[in-house]
Amino acid sequence: MNQHKEKDIKELLSLIPNDADIIIPVGNGEPDFILSAIDENPQLFSSLRIHQMLELKDRNYMHGLYPQIHYHSYFMNTFARKAYANGTCDLIPNHFHQMPKLLEKITKHPVVICQATPMDEDGYFSLGTEADYAAYFIGKIPFILQVNQHMPRTKGNNNIHISQILGYVRHAAPLVELKPSVITDVDKKIAEYVAERIDHGATLQVGIGGIPDAVVSLLKNHKDLGIHTEMLTDGISKLFKAGVITGAKKNTHVGKIVATFAFGSNDLYDFMDQNEHLEMLSVDYVNDPRIIAKEDNMISINATTEIDFYGQCASETVAGRYYSSTGGQADFGTGVQFAKNGKGFICMHSTTKNGTISRIKPVLTPGSVVTTSKNDVDYVVTEYGITQLKGKSLSQRTQSLITLAHPQFREQLQFDAKKMGLI
Incomplete structure (x- = not known):
């Protein structure tokens, strides 16, 4: 089953529904390798809606370059803020605890795409630094994973079994670090x-x-x-x-x-x-x-x-x-x-x-x-x-x-x- 679910990036993109609502977790849950591939191959999709709360990287799709891809932010960081100011990002008001139910209500063909740890001996991946709204959807909607060996394995309700995912791709990259605040x-x-x-x-x-x-x-x-x-x-x-x-x-x-x-x-x-x-x-x-x-x-x-x-x-x-x-x-x-x-x-x-x-x-x-x-x-x-x-x-x-x-x-x-x- 492991070999069957592991994909190269081209195969992985083919798993994303053509009219998908892509749900991206907060912060380091962001699957940079997969999102970069989407950004570089927009012609593969007829209509995508991307839902994200706290982005870490800039993407072309945030800035209206692809009319078939729409970006929705729920808590803007630097890049979404610029996109919002330019009118290419929709900001959707929310209380954080209501995010799962909100996403359930407004998405039609949801799929969670996120980073995770390598699989353990029992077939489980951990979402690591994240649980947020992504963990709520485990076992409820399809998941696609970017497996990163740098992601810490954590305890909680943020573990997902290989039987619950469409597929995964391996991509090792250091996690993004938050610079320490200067305390005045x-x-x-x-x-x-x-x-x-x-x-x-x-x-x-x-x-x-x-x-x-x-x-x-x-x-x-x-x-x-x-x-x-x-x-x-x-x-x-x-x-x-x-x-x-x-x-x-x-x-x-x-x-x-x-x-x-x-x-x-x-x-x-x-x-x-x-x-x-x-x-x-x-x-x-x-x-x-x-x-x-x-x-x-x-x-x-x-x-x-x-x-x-x-x-x-x-x-x-x-x-x-x-x-x-x-x-x-x-x-x-x-x-x-x-x-x-x-x-x-x-x-x-x-x-x-x-x-x-x-x-x-x-x-x-x-x-x-x-x-x-x-x-x-x-x-x-x-x-x-x-x-x-x-x-x-x-x-x-x-x-x-x-x-x-x-x-x-x-x-x-x-x-x-x-x-x-x-x-």
Whole structure:
């Protein structure tokens, strides 16, 4: 059966339905060799729709070069962002935990094409750094694999048997690494406000960037932390190795790190390989607010680009233009609200553009999109302090947010707030 399913690239392309909806996982789940072959042989297909959340490479098909191939993004990275700005990429709004059901609903002839580990002696491939929405479809729709020996073999519901795939091609290439964030003094100050509110035994969801990395770096003296997060990072692996993360106080998956995808350095990927303490689970489970809420002391740490006096957070637009999408911010922001002692932190620098623009505004920049609603925001943090908006009136919110703004903008913000009748 193994020899029968292994193909060369030309044979593999012939397995893709002529009118397919190609589903590509997040990050290193992207099968570069196969997608490059599609990009170089568009004439083989009459109509393709490609669905992807976080692309790693640029492709001609993103930029409208082939009228029969349509590209749909669900969370833009650099290349999809450019395509979207040029009108050749469709951006589809979503909550990350709803991605599997959304893809089920809008695709007609779905096939998952992704990277995986070599097959083990029992005939199973592992999706490695990924579970995300791809793992949900295992056993439900066809899979085509790019087998890469550099992909770590991981535990969870992201393993697929050779009987469940159409075919595979071998292509060894190093995984893409995420460059470490540069942690600034401002990041450290914000992180201090958050870290001092994280109790021993808490369960964490941490995002990407300098502030989450800074928070993690300050938790070295904590005890029995747990992890239930969409993205697994280098900082988490370091805390585990230091004995800080044990998962002993969790209510679900006790003693286990739970994540739905990973992105970081080769050290992180090595840490994941055959790690019995790690479970890579599909996003409809990991990011389900009802599952998140089962952890009593759940902590969510995310970022935003600007916030208005009402507490509305615009986290996917910059200066009123689309930059990314919702991701899991709302999933975890909702989940912590239902957790017994849950806390949600929205973090940001107080200014942007070298200190010339305040991120705290009377109203959001025209064109901005609200990611976390005023009703769902909990704590807001800048380098000037922390405030809990939950339970505060509009007037109280306005006054407390102004104290978090850069001093040079506070007088104008006070003036605007009075003009709006908020103070």
